[in-house]
Amino acid sequence: MNVDHRRERFEAIAPAVIDAVRRYLARRTDPATADDVLSETLLICWRRLDEIPEEHLPWAYGVARNCLANADRGRRRQARLAARIATLDPPPEVAPDPTATGTDLTAVLAAMRPEDAELLRLWAWEDLTPPQIALVLGVSANAATIRLHRAKQRLRKLIETAGHEESTEGSRP
Helix, strand or coil: CCHHHHHHHHHHHHHHHHHHHHHHHHCCCCHHHHHHHHHHHHHHHHHCHHHCCCCHHHHHHHHHHHHHHHHHHHHHHHHHHHHHHHHHCCCCCCCCCCCCCCCCHHHHHHHCCHHHHHHHHHHHCCCCCHHHHHHHHCCCHHHHHHHHHHHHHHHHHHHHHCCCCCCCCCCCC
């Protein structure tokens, strides 16, 4: 593929990829990390332009997911280093926030296995179908469907145990 054709193809798909991946990352990480991961994702899209399938958005989500995982690993390495340094000179204790309830959906998702939470985010936040989720995760459509079903069941149980009952609005006593 010549340079002009590559550039035209990239310019044709980039706007949709940028907007969607930016939203995807904004729901999963802090703004600075999201910007870094978006840049890395676009660089990979440019380098692997010939490999991008016709349905480019799930493919780009998969690339962004891997880039975010790399960023998270880097952050954990930094945290381990900071922990080692803190043993030499521990920081002062900070009291927990008494207003934090821990009962919102973000807290429930944080309590789930990361794989289940990611499946639910791809389905609910990114509005992907199980076959598209399968493409993002690199699994079969059947596996994605089964995993999504099980993740929904686990989410329901967690919400119920956190004291959130299904709405009875409009029902009679």
